[in-house]
Amino acid sequence: MNSPLAATLARDTGESLTDQIVRSVAVRIDERELRSGSRMPSIRRFAEHHGVSPFTVVAAYDKLVARGYLESRRGAGFFIRDRAPVRPTAATVVPEPANGALDVSWLVRNMFRQMPHRQMPGTGVLPGEWLDGASVTNALRAIGRLDSQFLLNYGTPQGYLPLREQLQRKLAELEIGAAPEQFVTTAGVTQALDIVAREFTRPGDTILVDDPAWFLMFGSFAALGARVIGVPRLPDGPDLARLAELAALHKPRLYVINSVLHNPSSTSLSAAKAFQVLRLAAEHGFTIIEDDIYSDLHPGSAVQPATRLAALDQLQRVVYLSGFSKTMAANLRVGFIAASPDLARRLADRKMLQTLTTSDIGERIVHKILSEGAYRKHAERMRARLDGLRARTVRQMERVGLAVDVAPPAGMFVWADAGTDTNVLAERAMGEGILLAPGSLFSPSQLPSTFMRLNVAAMQDPAIWRFLQKNL
Structure with missing residues (x-):
């Protein structure tokens, strides 16, 4: 065989010899200059011919095997593999919703498309450039320099202990008392909700949620066989009369609530209503799941009112959830549950049955960032940036025809009334490459709605405003 290198x-x-070999051989295979089934030169012969070490050739051949270009035949050497024609990936095409109806899966699929963030006002995350990528990178590098043994083993079921100790200090600032053994780390709040729901509910049980609320949990709870019923959410918390009525009628096992920076309205629970919610929970015997994922986007109760049920109840009837996907890095998937000691042990056992443990690497990264002190200033910068956009963005929304009944004082979301069916509006927007989040998806009933959730951090593209002005 002639040399398999094209250059x-x-x-x-700056490119390593190994990567040069891989790139050149791959190009010649892709262009059919090297035939399928042909034998590659032996490692020794290749190394001598090109003046490189055998270790470099071994590394290159291994990479080519991993990428599907070569196959290794024991005792015979390396051979060029038959390569199937490349087909377009499913991610490049988003199917139309069945029967013309948008659903939660439609929104989630499109949120994970490779769209420019500036064209996704319906997304639930901040733009990547708002986050502190340098801190994540530095923490990852520092952890990579540690003893590699921890990279090769499982973590611990309840989570990395130094992180749980750091979370104890973090919750103490929110006036929630919790020892390290009262925490269970999770793969984000999504897994936390699933673990708690599985612990408390059986098929046929009722789970109450705010209406509107975070859409992903509706399908998750329904998949467990639970009945998911919405409680109307008002600017200062749930409609208490309706909550009492539904609790008496359905005897729910759980009630899920965002006390602070409710998704999708960014409003917060008042102190007066918080006491009444706890009273109803005690009266009707349900447990409260308090999802506080947006905690670090709130400036604190000294600046704006913020009442957390877990602070009033001290984790007796309240299970507290939070995480760092919204403010640190969504890809770390590090969340946590704080609960009473006995419940935390049971939840850790249930987590083991699902996933054994969560990623020790991600938990160590989060711990390092939290413990070095820069995260607090990072959160302050994010809040200041949102504050600089929010009022101006709301005024512009109103100019193009959106109605905002309650302009939130903090957070990233605005719950706006478009005065038209936002399912239709969202389909039309997607045709122009813009992702909107229609209000129907935020209700367990999934009925048509004129409302939609807009992310003020993702509303800066003039094309979004032109679309809204033209279609409202």
Whole structure:
């Protein structure tokens, strides 16, 4: 066989010799210059011919095997593999919703498309450039320099102990008392909700949720066989009369609530209503799941009113959930549950049955960022940036025809009334490459709605405003 390289190896570039070999061989295979089934030169022969070490050739051949270009035949060497024609990936095409109706899966699929963030006012995260990528990178590098044994083993079922100790200090600032053994780390709040729901409910049980509320949990709870019933959410918390009525009628096992920076309205629970919610929970025997994922986007109760049920109840009837996907990095998938000691042990056992443990690497990264002190200033910068946009963005919303009944003083979301069916509006917007989040998806009833959730951090593209002005 002639040399499988298409070019001479260069030693004065930033590209390693291994990667040069991989790139050149792959190009020749893709262009059919090297035939399927042909044997590659032996490692020793290749190394001598190109003046590189055998270790470099071994590394290159291994990469080519991993990428599907070569196959290794024991005792015979390396051979060029038959490569199937490349087909377009499913991610490039988003199917139309069945029967013309948008659903939660439609929104989630489109949120994970490779769209420019500036064209996704319906997304639930901040733009990547708002987050502190340098801190995550530095923490990852520092952890990579530690003893590699922890990278190869499982974590601990309740989570990395130094992180749980750091979470104890974090919750103490919110006036929630919790020892390290009262925490269970999770793969984000999504897994936390699933673990708690599985612990408390059986098929046929009722779970109450705010209406509107975070859409993903509706399907998750329904998949467990639970009945999901909405409690109307008002600017200062749930409609208490309706909550009492539904609790008496359905005997729910759980009630899920955002006390602070409710998704999708960014409103917060008042102190007066918080006491009444706890009273109803005691009277009707249901447990409260308090989802506080947006905690670090709130400036604190000294600046704006913020009442957390877990602070009033001290984790007796309240299970507290939070995480760092919204403010640190969604890809770390580090969340946590805080509960009474006995319940925390049971939840850790249930977590083991699902996933054994969560990623020790991600938990160590979060711990390092939290413990070094820079995260507090990062959160302050995010809040200040949102504050600088929010009022101006709301005024512009109203100019193009959106009605905002309650302009939130904090957070990233605005719950706006478009005066038209936002399912239709969202389909039309997607045709122009813009992702909106229609209000129907935020209700367990999934009925048509004129409301939609808008992310003020993702509303800066003029194309969004032109679309809204033209279609409202």
